[in-house]
Amino acid sequence: MKSLIAIICTLWITAPVYAENRISPKLAEEQLKQGNQRYMSGKSIHTRIDPVSRERTARYGQKPLATVLGCSDARVPPEIIFDQGFGELFVVRVAGNVCSTAELASVEYVVKYLKTPVVVVLGHTQCGAVQAAVAGGELKGSLPKLVAMITPAVDAAKAKSPKATGDQLMSAAIEANVRKSIKDILTNSPGLEQALRNKEVSILGAIRDIEHGGVTWLTP
Numbered sequence: 001m002k003s004l005i006a007i008i009c010t011l012w013i014t015a016p017v018y019a020e021n022r023i024s025p026k027l028a029e030e031q032l033k034q035g036n037q038r039y040m041s042g043k044s045i046h047t048r049i050d051p052v053s054r055e056r057t058a059r060y061g062q063k064p065l066a067t068v069l070g071c072s073d074a075r076v077p078p079e080i081i082f083d084q085g086f087g088e089l090f091v092v093r094v095a096g097n098v099c100s101t102a103e104l105a106s107v108e109y110v111v112k113y114l115k116t117p118v119v120v121v122l123g124h125t126q127c128g129a130v131q132a133a134v135a136g137g138e139l140k141g142s143l144p145k146l147v148a149m150i151t152p153a154v155d156a157a158k159a160k161s162p163k164a165t166g167d168q169l170m171s172a173a174i175e176a177n178v179r180k181s182i183k184d185i186l187t188n189s190p191g192l193e194q195a196l197r198n199k200e201v202s203i204l205g206a207i208r209d210i211e212h213g214g215v216t217w218l219t220p
């Protein structure tokens, strides 16, 4: 009986999101957390990565349960971390999970037109882009422009924890950088800010530990 309930619960939490009625922000958040728990415990179900799911999303379109604005770092693939399949995550990846115009437009699109109930800004430990902003050395090409977007987060981390250095400063800067991207989203997109106020969408910050695989959710 217990296993039957477990199966029903699993089917329910992984129920297709193709239906017209989207799921609530709270339920979407819960699905992400449970997906990460499955991944962390070595019990990923690799939901809907099969050909039938692929064809279904091709035919009926995408209805992602979450948008993830994450870092391009190859060690932080959202679909694997959250154990999600085709059509379930709308992923925007850019070094340092910054939010400039293209990233913001992508998030606006998915919330407005695909009615995605959750936006996650996903930072991670050992982020090279944040490290570059902390180190403050000379960079070439377009890199200084990218790092300049992260520098205010490093400054905020230093202001909050004036004595922090090394790993402690990196950790504070990574968190501040996630919070900065959330702030950038809300400051630069009145539509998303309104959607948040209307409780149509949740905007969450999270940090993935690339060593242990876990995700820490930031308090608002």
Ligand SMILES: [Zn+2]
Residues within 6 Å of the ligand: 071, 072, 073, 095, 096, 097, 124, 126, 127, 128, 129, 130
């Ligand atoms: Zn990174």
